[in-house]
Amino acid sequence: MAVKRYKIADIVFDADVKSKYVESLCENYAYSGDTPPAFKADVTKSDIDFEREKDDINSQNYPDCYYESLALFRKLCNYALKNADGFVFHSSAVEVDGMAYLFTAPSGTGKSTHARLWREMLGDKAVMVNDDKPMIRLLGEKFFVYGTPWMGKHALGAPIKSEIKAICIIEQAKGNSIKRISPHEMLFTALNQTIRPDSAEDMDKLLSLLEKLLSSVGLFKLCCNISREAAELSYKTMSGEENEN
């Protein structure tokens, strides 16, 4: 189709877009400013085949344009890790009072559901940054989460950035409880919620970023059901409004 210019996670780049699907997916991130592109992303047929082969959720039978979007995302993540202290963190990211809270869990556990409970409880105070694949970047000494076009099946998110206050693992339970966890306890989840690079050099970059992230934001584990009580507990504890017991 055509070469388009985008700005995602404050990275300006060109992409040779092949499908209407990707064009429409990324349209809120189109860029026409003065910053020159940092790189060009050309998704090839073999990139598309690669994504299709890796797809273990949708039985590999989605149309090419879907895998094109994933390939584009992978290229952006590659660039971000190598050049911009950035990586994806599979999660649902909500901003409240200028700070971001990330809920993470294996697919289907209820991170999006919990983010929805926050929106129902907090109304306009809760702004969705991204409901599926936000990017995280280290800027100076602080970690920020960025909206991306890859927002999950309900397409919730915005082209905004927000400083990260806390990350919370969600686990389904009958009752509701929340506790602080250590970087060690969060590490495996974190490694499974990002794209791990192939090269040792990039892997070292990722590990060093994760280590810094885990020592600079609040880390929690929430065992919860789907209720307003669950949202109240997590919000009050993570925002620091109420001390954990």
Add this chain to the structure above:
Amino acid sequence: MKIKDGFMLRKVADSFIVVAVGDRVKEFNGIINLNETSALLWRTLEKDVTESQLVDALLSEYDVDREVAAKDVALFIEKLKEANLLL
């Protein structure tokens, strides 16, 4: 014996983890979590060593009987073989 190429051991957030890199990623995309002792043995196994050299490595760091160390080493090697991680 020796650990296969394409794995890297790192200490991150007080954890010893092993991940695959390069071509090895195609066959192994998990994460191995090691305790401090296993990490020492893994490090030693990054070069070609004998079982008794591994026992020596343990004894140089930990105050245990040779017999106990030898048992630990044998158990660890068994696990590595099961996971097909040794050359």
